[in-house]
Amino acid sequence: MTLAEQIRQPTLLLDSNKAQHHIARLVHKAQTSGVRFRPHFKTHQSAVIGDWFRQRGVQAITVSSVDMARYFADNGWTDITIAFPVNVRQLPEIDALAQRVRLGLLVESIETAVTLHQHLTHDVHIWLKIDAGYQRTGIHWQDVELATAVAQAVTAAPQLHLTGLLAHSGHTYGVTGETAVQAIYHETVARLQTMQAALRQHGWQVALSIGDTPGASLVDNFRDVDEIRPGNFVFYDVMQAQIGACALEDIAVALACPVVTKHPARQQIVLYGGAVHLSKEMLRGDDGVNYGRIARLTHSDWEILPYKVVSLSQEHGIVQGDEALLRETAVGDLLLVLPIHSCLTANLMKRYLTLNGEWIEMCSAC
Amino acid sequence: MTLAEQIRQPTLLLDSNKAQHHIARLVHKAQTSGVRFRPHFKTHQSAVIGDWFRQRGVQAITVSSVDMARYFADNGWTDITIAFPVNVRQLPEIDALAQRVRLGLLVESIETAVTLHQHLTHDVHIWLKIDAGYQRTGIHWQDVELATAVAQAVTAAPQLHLTGLLAHSGHTYGVTGETAVQAIYHETVARLQTMQAALRQHGWQVALSIGDTPGASLVDNFRDVDEIRPGNFVFYDVMQAQIGACALEDIAVALACPVVTKHPARQQIVLYGGAVHLSKEMLRGDDGVNYGRIARLTHSDWEILPYKVVSLSQEHGIVQGDEALLRETAVGDLLLVLPIHSCLTANLMKRYLTLNGEWIEMCSAC
Numbered sequence: 001m002t003l004a005e006q007i008r009q010p011t012l013l014l015d016s017n018k019a020q021h022h023i024a025r026l027v028h029k030a031q032t033s034g035v036r037f038r039p040h041f042k043t044h045q046s047a048v049i050g051d052w053f054r055q056r057g058v059q060a061i062t063v064s065s066v067d068m069a070r071y072f073a074d075n076g077w078t079d080i081t082i083a084f085p086v087n088v089r090q091l092p093e094i095d096a097l098a099q100r101v102r103l104g105l106l107v108e109s110i111e112t113a114v115t116l117h118q119h120l121t122h123d124v125h126i127w128l129k130i131d132a133g134y135q136r137t138g139i140h141w142q143d144v145e146l147a148t149a150v151a152q153a154v155t156a157a158p159q160l161h162l163t164g165l166l167a168h169s170g171h172t173y174g175v176t177g178e179t180a181v182q183a184i185y186h187e188t189v190a191r192l193q194t195m196q197a198a199l200r201q202h203g204w205q206v207a208l209s210i211g212d213t214p215g216a217s218l219v220d221n222f223r224d225v226d227e228i229r230p231g232n233f234v235f236y237d238v239m240q241a242q243i244g245a246c247a248l249e250d251i252a253v254a255l256a257c258p259v260v261t262k263h264p265a266r267q268q269i270v271l272y273g274g275a276v277h278l279s280k281e282m283l284r285g286d287d288g289v290n291y292g293r294i295a296r297l298t299h300s301d302w303e304i305l306p307y308k309v310v311s312l313s314q315e316h317g318i319v320q321g322d323e324a325l326l327r328e329t330a331v332g333d334l335l336l337v338l339p340i341h342s343c344l345t346a347n348l349m350k351r352y353l354t355l356n357g358e359w360i361e362m363c364s365a366c
Numbered sequence: 367m368t369l370a371e372q373i374r375q376p377t378l379l380l381d382s383n384k385a386q387h388h389i390a391r392l393v394h395k396a397q398t399s400g401v402r403f404r405p406h407f408k409t410h411q412s413a414v415i416g417d418w419f420r421q422r423g424v425q426a427i428t429v430s431s432v433d434m435a436r437y438f439a440d441n442g443w444t445d446i447t448i449a450f451p452v453n454v455r456q457l458p459e460i461d462a463l464a465q466r467v468r469l470g471l472l473v474e475s476i477e478t479a480v481t482l483h484q485h486l487t488h489d490v491h492i493w494l495k496i497d498a499g500y501q502r503t504g505i506h507w508q509d510v511e512l513a514t515a516v517a518q519a520v521t522a523a524p525q526l527h528l529t530g531l532l533a534h535s536g537h538t539y540g541v542t543g544e545t546a547v548q549a550i551y552h553e554t555v556a557r558l559q560t561m562q563a564a565l566r567q568h569g570w571q572v573a574l575s576i577g578d579t580p581g582a583s584l585v586d587n588f589r590d591v592d593e594i595r596p597g598n599f600v601f602y603d604v605m606q607a608q609i610g611a612c613a614l615e616d617i618a619v620a621l622a623c624p625v626v627t628k629h630p631a632r633q634q635i636v637l638y639g640g641a642v643h644l645s646k647e648m649l650r651g652d653d654g655v656n657y658g659r660i661a662r663l664t665h666s667d668w669e670i671l672p673y674k675v676v677s678l679s680q681e682h683g684i685v686q687g688d689e690a691l692l693r694e695t696a697v698g699d700l701l702l703v704l705p706i707h708s709c710l711t712a713n714l715m716k717r718y719l720t721l722n723g724e725w726i727e728m729c730s731a732c
Binding site: 115331 | 373374375408430431432433450451452453454455456459474475477478481501502503506536624626627628629631632636638641642645646647677679680681682684696697698709710713714
């Protein structure tokens with residue numbers, strides 16, 4: 001059976017060569033920078049893809065939920081950071097995990113530190129979440145008073161080990177180009193170092209951890225930090241291409257969608273592939289909205305076409321084409337959609353079909 | 367254990383009284399109009415909630431995929447329309463379903479009709495999908511030539527039974543208020559009747575089927591059509607409230623989210639509840655973007671608060687509050703988010719917790 005014949009309904013294709021290439025590249029960059037590579041596994045959520053990292057020497061990972069930590073612990077990972085502010089409603093589950101693995105947690109308030117102190121019976125490693133400019137969450141990088149107070153609450157608890165400062169500079173997603181992304185990276189590092197120096201005056205030696213795929217892709221040397229935690233880079237997506245973190249050709253996943261109807265009068269094609277497959281993530285540009293970039297299967301790969309999904313409802317994706325696309329595309333054909341945000345698409349699809357025709361499962365409980 | 371104690375992580379709460387009230391209301395409206403009620407089950411995707419319809423006499427349903435049709439067929443439903451243009455890559459699955467249930471399919475091209483003729487061995491009921499103004503898909507309501515040609519291709523096939531004209535007036539989602547929604551409803555019906563009359567001249571008697579929750583909510587009598595297929599009304603959501611199809615108090619689902627951090631300086635609260643739980647569906651208004659309306663659990667229900675989710679990343683939801691909300695909310699508390707689009711939220715969450723503390727499962731293969 002050919003790959004196309006295997007595809008009966010919306011199916012997330014994975015070019016494993018591209019993904020493995022991206023993994024190898026980041027492993028190499030981290031090694032030459034002398035920093036720990038702790039990739040974020042929320043993008044792929046798959047034990048099989050996790051093994052591709054392990055085969056290249058990766059030993060520590062990042063996840064975004066307790067369920068995801070449990071899934072990867074069940075698959076042999078022993079050093080896991082949950083990069084989300086501690087959810088104190090899951091303390092028993094967190095404590096059970098801490099018994100099994102070296103568990104890293106994010107804390108940004110005294111009350112959470114105190115709660116962990118009162119309820120955890122096993123050791124955990126605490127990262128203070130620092131807001132280095134993104135303004136989503138975390139202790140403001142200049143708020144030394146709060147950071148010191150939280151650090152004191154942490155160090156007062158024998159089972160909580162103050163480990164470092166952690167930032168996610170998600171504002172790299174709001175800029176384009178190497179220079180702008182590098183500027184945010186260097187600003188983030190400088191701000192973390194300011195806080196690091198302030199804590200050192202109290203006698204605390206803390207490591208620095210940074211995340212975000214644009215920074216990890218466009219910065220060459222991470223010698224100023226101790227670990228990097230990008231996740232999306234394993235697949236990339238149209239948003240990353242717009243930022244300049246990758247080329248469209250680097251994107252490693254594509255949703256294969258059956259063509260169900262053609263509308264020649266308005267040169268549109270209707271795909272079986274909608275918000276329940278791709279998510280409603282979109283880009284808004286001078287040429288209107290973009291819910292995904294169109295590609296077509298070739299013998300060994302896919303080729304990117306100059307079309308996009310311009311409208312998306314629950315199961316329908318509307319492609320704005322032209323005479324050529326409508327002429328060359330029949331009802332029942334497949335068109336591929338490169339996702340705007342691959343993490344959300346993977347999370348919805350729950351499994352991958354590689355270009356070799358092999359199914360790769362994801363965590364079903366995440 | 368109280369309901370709040372049952373909730374450890376983002377959990378989709380269902381007020382089953384509200385949902386059952388909405389079901390009873392639509393059943394009654396359909397009965398007094400003398401039309402078939404064929405509710406769309408893609409909103410809830412649950413056999414248990416399906417039973418609530420069956421207990422009120424509903425016998426025919428609408429779904430959006432072959433997998434969903436199979437799930438409800440497995441749960442005793444015998445009259446199912448798949449309200450999505452036929453995906454000709456799933457002909458064996460469609461044929462297998464047609465053997466088990468009275469199966470309705472949507473066709474809008476000659477090529478699809480011919481393909482069904484060539485491959486199906488069991489009888490199916492064909493609805494011509496008509497575009498009555500929404501411009502997403504379907505045969506344009508004035509394109510009598512195409513409709514006639516497709517109808518001929520259908521009637522030439524002994525196993526294809528030409529049943530009716532089906533429209534989804536999704537452009538009701540772009541207006542607000544009873545008058546505007548009713549105007550679209552009446553325009554849709556008039557346009558379908560025009561096509562119905564044209565086909566009658568060729569000797570074809572066809573039924574009329576309309577969908578969309580705004581129309582079904584705001585029109586009182588459906589005597590001019592033969593069946594109605596709303597789905598979202600079972601839960602409603604913030605988008606429907608904005609259209610005017612329901613009040614915020616009618617919304618029957620809410621995502622319960624643990625509070626993980628507070629940021630008093632900018633009066634924001636960070637929820638554990640993001641795009642992987644709510645979807646990225648949003649409303650854009652004069653007061654900025656809205657990813658969901660905030661509520662709080664009471665003893666028996668929830669009360670709606672004057673706050674909203676203003677930013678949403680993969681797992682984080684940012685609530686813009688005020689002094690009062692920050693004072694009355696602690697880390698570890700629950701806040702509820704009424705979803706913008708309940709269908710997408712339910713599809714992500716995959717199960718419900720009723721206010722009585724009972725879990726209701728959804729189709730896991732849909």
